Amino acid sequence: MKFANDLRIKTATSWFPPDHETVEDAIAAGKLDQSDADKIGVTRLPVSTRLSAPEMAVAAARDAISRAGWHPSKVGLVLHTWIYHQGHDMWSPPHFVANEVGTPEALAYGVYQGCNGAALSLHLAAMHLASDPGLGGALITTGDRFEPPGFRRWSCDYGLGYGDAGTAVLLHRADGEPDDFALVSLATTTAGELELMLRHGDDFSPAPLAHNEYISLRRPKKSYMAEHGKEQFGEIASRMIRRVIVDSVHDAGLELDDPRIKYIVLPRIGVAPLDAIYAPVLEDVLKAEALRFHADTGHLGCGDFLANLADLRDHALLQPGDVALVIGGGAAWTWTCAVVQVPAAGV
Known part of the structure; x- marks a missing residue:
């Protein structure tokens, strides 16, 4: 899909927790062997010991809004996407993100499309901007925390180690100010x-x-x-x-x-x-x-x-x-x- 010439990614941010687990620690703990470690090919994985998945998404979103120099009211759409537990059952993390970043009246909803959810959210946000001239900007966030007992970050899948993080992107129409892309x-x-x-x-x-x-x-x-x-x-x-x-x-x-x-x-x-x-x-x-x-x-x-x-x-x-x-x-x-x-x- 070709987009309008004025569609801009204002900024993109990642928020990683300060703690991590190295591959050497994981091998010593019996969480994987050297053969699996070689297939994954990482030195360490970020591990959140304090913040939940949606709280990390909020941290990334706040960084994005600050980096953009935007007032939160410019954000009229919030799309949040994830693949694992968000801290509560039968609950809406997109509305939590919207409220915590200061946009409680923004249209907020979740996009669940596996690990491709952020890419599909970017597409959806672009379609919203194309169809709604009154929409100032869109915020896309992700957040996941791959903690036991329900998840084993080193051995859940073949050839993957899962790290904790929140990420965010701001999408809008060009306004003459600097944009990332x-x-x-x-x-x-x-x-x-x-x-x-x-x-x-x-x-x-x-x-x-x-x-x-x-x-x-x-x-x-x-x-x-x-x-x-x-x-x-x-x-x-x-x-x-x-x-x-x-x-x-x-x-x-x-x-x-x-x-x-x-x-x-x-x-x-x-x-x-x-x-x-x-x-x-x-x-x-x-x-x-x-x-x-x-x-x-x-x-x-x-x-x-x-x-x-x-x-x-x-x-x-x-x-x-x-x-x-x-x-x-x-x-x-x-x-x-x-x-x-x-x-x-x-x-």
Whole structure:
């Protein structure tokens, strides 16, 4: 989807807790072995010992609003997304975020789309801005805290370690003031048949954690692979990743070899899945440098996408006019690729 020329990402922020657990500590504690650690490829994971998931989202949102120099009243839409427990049952964390950042009258709702939730929220926010001339700005937040007993951050999934964080993005129409990026285009594709991968071998249950005392994505994935094989998922994922890259670049009015495309930022999943699924596609279709920002954070759930925008701004060498791609994916299953460009001053 091609967006209007004036759509801007005002700023992107990440909030990480000060505490962490190193991979050496996790191995010593028997939470994973060296082989699994090598597949994850991180040095440590951020661990929140104090703030809940939505409180971390609020911390990131406050930082974003402060960085933007906005009064909270400019925010008329709040979209919050997550993949794990938000601290209360039958409760609305989006309204908590809106109230805590000083926008209690903003339209607030949750977007649940697995680890691709932030990318889809960005798309929804862009559609709101396109259809509502009175909307000043939109706030998108994520927040997750992967704590036991219900979650084992080092061993829940194959090739992933889960880190705690809150992230935020402010989206608005250009007003002549500085912005981090112009949001040029965004493409999403879906493989709904893969939803079976996260429930294979299990009946529908009457309550959370009925199948296991903690969330295990390995168990249904192992059952799925035993029946369908690993090749099927790899083939579908590779095809979908290729599609969103090609579609987003073409929607932006660019060619895949355009020299303005400097980087593509990859999801914060482990080195094993990145090398096996993403790297071959990128080598085939794109000349841009691939950036990986996962080493000190691990996978942030749906926080990957917004945290990658913040790190792209802070750690990549980009000049006005330069273009980057940010790609994300989530079970079960969507993939999204956004094309962003560094705007010239006053544009």
